[in-house]
Amino acid sequence: MSAAVTTPQVVSDAAPPSPVPVAAPVPEVSASSVEARPVVLDVRNLVTYFYTYDGVVRALEGVSFKLRRGETLGLVGETGCGKSVTMFSITRLIPDPPGRVVSGKALFRGADLLWGLGAEARFIPVKGTNRVKVKRSFRKVKAAQARVGSVRGQGIAMIFQEPTQAMNPIFPIYDQLSEVLLEHRGEELVDGLMQATPDGPAVHAAADALERSVRVSDDAIRDAARALGEAAKLPSFGTQAFYMARQARVIGRTNLAEDVRRAASRLRLSGAQRTFLKNERELMSIQRELRSVYISEMRRGELERVHRGRLSARRLRTRLRGLPYRFPGVKRRTSRPLREEAFWRAVQALETVQIANPVQVARGFPHELSGGMLQRVMISMALSCDPEILMADEPTTALDVTIQAQILELMNELRTRIGTAILLITHDLAVIAEVADRVAVMYAGQIVEMAPVKSLFTRPMHPYTQGLLESIPRVDQPSKKLESIPGSVPNLIFPPSGCRYHPRCPHAMPICKEQRPPMTVEQPGHNVACFLYNGPPVVE
Amino acid sequence: MLATPGSALSGGDGTAGNEHVLFSVRNLRKFFPIRGGLFSSHIGDVRAVDGVSFTIHEGETVGLVGESGCGKTTVGRMLLRLIEPTSGHAFYRPPPDVVDRIEQDYQAIGMTPLPEDGGAGKLSPEATKALHDLDGLADKYSLFRKKRKEIKALRARLQIVFQDPFSSLEPRLMVRDVIAEPLDIQHVGTRAERMRRVDELLESVGLSPEHAWRFPHEFSGGQRQRIGIARALALRPEFIVLDEPTSALDVSVQAQVLNILRRLQQEQRLAYLFISHHLSVIRAVSDRVVVMYLGRIVERAETDELFSRPLHPYTQALLSAIPIPDPLLHRERIILTGDVPSPADPPSGCHFHTRCPAVMPICSKVSPPMAEVRPGHWVSCHLFPPASAPGAGGAVESPAPVESLGSMDAGPLTTTAEASSSP
Numbered sequence: 001m002s003a004a005v006t007t008p009q010v011v012s013d014a015a016p017p018s019p020v021p022v023a024a025p026v027p028e029v030s031a032s033s034v035e036a037r038p039v040v041l042d043v044r045n046l047v048t049y050f051y052t053y054d055g056v057v058r059a060l061e062g063v064s065f066k067l068r069r070g071e072t073l074g075l076v077g078e079t080g081c082g083k084s085v086t087m088f089s090i091t092r093l094i095p096d097p098p099g100r101v102v103s104g105k106a107l108f109r110g111a112d113l114l115w116g117l118g119a120e121a122r123f124i125p126v127k128g129t130n131r132v133k134v135k136r137s138f139r140k141v142k143a144a145q146a147r148v149g150s151v152r153g154q155g156i157a158m159i160f161q162e163p164t165q166a167m168n169p170i171f172p173i174y175d176q177l178s179e180v181l182l183e184h185r186g187e188e189l190v191d192g193l194m195q196a197t198p199d200g201p202a203v204h205a206a207a208d209a210l211e212r213s214v215r216v217s218d219d220a221i222r223d224a225a226r227a228l229g230e231a232a233k234l235p236s237f238g239t240q241a242f243y244m245a246r247q248a249r250v251i252g253r254t255n256l257a258e259d260v261r262r263a264a265s266r267l268r269l270s271g272a273q274r275t276f277l278k279n280e281r282e283l284m285s286i287q288r289e290l291r292s293v294y295i296s297e298m299r300r301g302e303l304e305r306v307h308r309g310r311l312s313a314r315r316l317r318t319r320l321r322g323l324p325y326r327f328p329g330v331k332r333r334t335s336r337p338l339r340e341e342a343f344w345r346a347v348q349a350l351e352t353v354q355i356a357n358p359v360q361v362a363r364g365f366p367h368e369l370s371g372g373m374l375q376r377v378m379i380s381m382a383l384s385c386d387p388e389i390l391m392a393d394e395p396t397t398a399l400d401v402t403i404q405a406q407i408l409e410l411m412n413e414l415r416t417r418i419g420t421a422i423l424l425i426t427h428d429l430a431v432i433a434e435v436a437d438r439v440a441v442m443y444a445g446q447i448v449e450m451a452p453v454k455s456l457f458t459r460p461m462h463p464y465t466q467g468l469l470e471s472i473p474r475v476d477q478p479s480k481k482l483e484s485i486p487g488s489v490p491n492l493i494f495p496p497s498g499c500r501y502h503p504r505c506p507h508a509m510p511i512c513k514e515q516r517p518p519m520t521v522e523q524p525g526h527n528v529a530c531f532l533y534n535g536p537p538v539v540e
Numbered sequence: 541m542l543a544t545p546g547s548a549l550s551g552g553d554g555t556a557g558n559e560h561v562l563f564s565v566r567n568l569r570k571f572f573p574i575r576g577g578l579f580s581s582h583i584g585d586v587r588a589v590d591g592v593s594f595t596i597h598e599g600e601t602v603g604l605v606g607e608s609g610c611g612k613t614t615v616g617r618m619l620l621r622l623i624e625p626t627s628g629h630a631f632y633r634p635p636p637d638v639v640d641r642i643e644q645d646y647q648a649i650g651m652t653p654l655p656e657d658g659g660a661g662k663l664s665p666e667a668t669k670a671l672h673d674l675d676g677l678a679d680k681y682s683l684f685r686k687k688r689k690e691i692k693a694l695r696a697r698l699q700i701v702f703q704d705p706f707s708s709l710e711p712r713l714m715v716r717d718v719i720a721e722p723l724d725i726q727h728v729g730t731r732a733e734r735m736r737r738v739d740e741l742l743e744s745v746g747l748s749p750e751h752a753w754r755f756p757h758e759f760s761g762g763q764r765q766r767i768g769i770a771r772a773l774a775l776r777p778e779f780i781v782l783d784e785p786t787s788a789l790d791v792s793v794q795a796q797v798l799n800i801l802r803r804l805q806q807e808q809r810l811a812y813l814f815i816s817h818h819l820s821v822i823r824a825v826s827d828r829v830v831v832m833y834l835g836r837i838v839e840r841a842e843t844d845e846l847f848s849r850p851l852h853p854y855t856q857a858l859l860s861a862i863p864i865p866d867p868l869l870h871r872e873r874i875i876l877t878g879d880v881p882s883p884a885d886p887p888s889g890c891h892f893h894t895r896c897p898a899v900m901p902i903c904s905k906v907s908p909p910m911a912e913v914r915p916g917h918w919v920s921c922h923l924f925p926p927a928s929a930p931g932a933g934g935a936v937e938s939p940a941p942v943e944s945l946g947s948m949d950a951g952p953l954t955t956t957a958e959a960s961s962s963p
């Protein structure tokens with residue numbers, strides 16, 4: 001691989017080949033080529049406060065950045081500097097109360113995810129204390145949540161820090177994966193089922209071929225199963241047949257073709273199942289239209305009440321029409337093909353993240369999996385709807401280094417394959433150096449430096465960035481003396497005046513106490529907020 | 541490479557010699573029983589630590605690295621007898637001649653499989669003699685044969701700093717009581733003297749005496765970890781187990797804590813067992829490094845030697861997986877597939893063979909013996925067979941591997957392969 005490739009996705013020859021097709025090499029990510037890509041997320045002046053009993057915690061104070069298609073933006077900083085709060089503010093997942101996004105814009109392809117913030121709440125300071133009382137209009141908050149909800153998943157997918165806590169412990173893995181698939185890929189699933197031809201002579205012939213392939217090799221089984229899926233016009237049936245065949249091979253079962261044909265005949269839809277599926281599909285398309293109405297509301301900046309009302313009336317009518325198929329007991333039978341289709345799609349999703357035995361994993365519960373496995377499940381969930389933006393909050397912090405390498409590799413691959421933009425939140429500068437194109441360094445709720453990764457590591461400008469880089473122990477430089485930054489992260493209820501870093505800064509000047517330094521451009525693409533530098537201010 | 545008897549006698553570290561040995565850990569094992577079925581019968585074992593041997597000298601830092609679940613914390617806790625081992629010895633401060641005797645005994649036993657390990661036949665006379673000799677030495681020196689009272693006295697010299705600074709400090713005690721507690725238990729000095737000592741300790745870890753009057757919840761993670769260190773230092777120990785002391789901390793704070801630990805070691809000639817999964821931290825602090833995988837040691841060497849010439853495929857993969865904070869540097873990455881197997885049902889033969897990029901047919905059958913490939917650099921891998929072992933071939937090829945006591949550390953005379961768990 002050429003030296004021009006910035007992203008370190010070089011895999012040694014010794015490593016086993018990955019089952020996922022290797023994507024074309026990432027183009028050289030120079031400052032100029034990144035600039036040319038379309039912006040998918042434009043965050044401007046994000047301000048988030050937490051209204052606690054002790055006072056107002058100023059967690060984010062004017063965070064701005066742009067995320068472009070196919071790039072990885074690293075967000076680094078110490079614990080409590082607001083990295084995760086930034087992610088949660090953009091997707092409006094801040095626990096409210098006590099938190100509140102006070103102002104700012106988050107333009108996702110022109111639609112402002114934070115539109116209508118001003119009308120949502122009033123702030124009343126409590127006399128004689130530091131407290132501020134927040135009076136929310138819950139109707140408006142709920143509407144805003146619904147609007148942003150239309151972007152989550154397909155537009156912006158998220159990977160959370162603690163996979164064990166992000167999954168629901170009482171549902172099996174496949175259940176949680178199918179939920180995502182049915183929500184975002186539902187129509188596709190239904191269409192696939194409706195036009196499948198699981199009972200034709202072609203399928204029967206393919207089933208026989210599959211049985212023969214069992215005696216050959218795993219690759220032959222894979223090919224035969226794929227052919228079977230094509231014959232049935234339902235790729236997920238191929239996946240099902242593949243695992244049936246592998247099972248047959250292990251336990252030495254002989255009448256595989258018979259079993260496959262029986263499974264195929266179960267895919268033949270009854271009248272009630274067909275009607276149920278049509279009804280479901282209608283509901284799903286209404287849901288999709290509703291999402292696009294929400295997005296257009298955020299883009300145009302006005303409510304489309306009439307349009308939305310019409311859609312919800314239609315949804316109600318469709319639900320009523322489908323009622324006979326939703327009674328308990330009836331629904332179990334009518335919805336079975338859809339549930340099974342979702343299950344095998346979930347298995348396919350798990351295959352993409354290189355889980356070796358996806359069927360068992362899919363049937364398992366979160367507590368049965370290790371942290372690394374669960375994190376991969378989370379990633380497969382986030383990727384199952386090909387998101388435009390992936391926000392990963394410390395995706396590898398809880399994992400071991402060897403597993404971390406696997407996960408980072410996987411995210412990189414996704415970026416090159418689908419062009420997903422990644423916001424990678426971590427406190428580990430080494431991870432950033434390995435995978436990010438650009439880096440934003442945060443300190444106490446503000447971005448203090450933003451630069452292409454090479455430029456940041458070779459020429460860090462902000463004293464805080466310099467301090468951070470000095471304090472990392474390095475495997476390749478053992479004799480390096482570890483410099484630590486004196487003091488600790490400030491209390492954000494009473495943040496330091498002016499530049500928030502000045503109490504710990506070795507270069508603090510009188511002006512630092514008085515004014516907040518503006519973000520200035522020091523080199524193309526390298527911005528810094530510090531009075532030591534006096535380049536032209538950043539223009540929006 | 542042929543190991544000289546001298547280096548083998550030193551417990552496998554070649555350089556530091558027999559002098560000033562603080563701990564000589566031999567064949568340490570800890571199996572946690574799995575109970576289940578009818579009447580909660582014993583249905584299996586989690587082999588958390590499975591035959592680990594290494595030496596710690598006075599005033600040095602030994603780094604213990606491995607992924608989560610490989611047994612490194614269990615090793616650390618056994619050295620303080622917070623967990624009782626299943627078998628094995630930790631000889632505490634053996635004199636040089638005793639170190640030699642231990643070595644010779646293990647070699648003698650290593651030649652013959654023990655009946656209890658499934659080895660056929662009776663012990664040879666020499667092995668029986670060696671076993672008795674070892675038993676006598678263990679009575680005298682092994683930490684695991686000490687009585688409660690002796691252990692209480694020893695705990696003054698052996699201390700630990702725990703991983704999680706948020707759960708290892710009693711929330712209802714003030715910091716001064718937290719730090720003075722070891723002094724109270726050991727009845728050191730008068731009350732006023734203890735309080736003076738607390739102030740002194742707080743200053744030595746970079747806190748001020750006024751912090752003594754606060755409660756742990758008022759401190760940040762880095763400060764709490766420093767309180768934990770101050771508590772460990774209270775009795776002027778000679779050995780501290782540092783169990784992931786910085787993994788809950790931010791890098792800038794981590795640097796503060798590491799610098800404090802380094803300074804204290806120089807001032808007080810402390811020995812550390814530094815347990816971490818973070819290789820760059822290990823490299824920054826350790827003199828020698830022990831790499832563990834699934835309850836066994838796979839490689840052991842001086843820090844610089846290990847990091848510049850890693851030999852075991854696992855160590856190589858581990859090293860190549862560490863992200864380096866330098867975007868200009870491009871390395872060939874070895875990406876391991878799969879997860880760490882469960883220690884309750886470890887793979888047969890070499891534990892690493894399920895993930896090893898250089899796996900051979902023999903790896904799944906026979907577990908590799910420890911071999912000294914360079915002076916002081918020990919590896920357990922079939923790629924590096926012990927060069928001078930008489931009869932090694934026979935043992936390696938034997939279809940039924942034989943478990944032996946001395947195999948992990950008996951040096952060039954180790955002939956039998958460390959047997960796999962045969963469930």
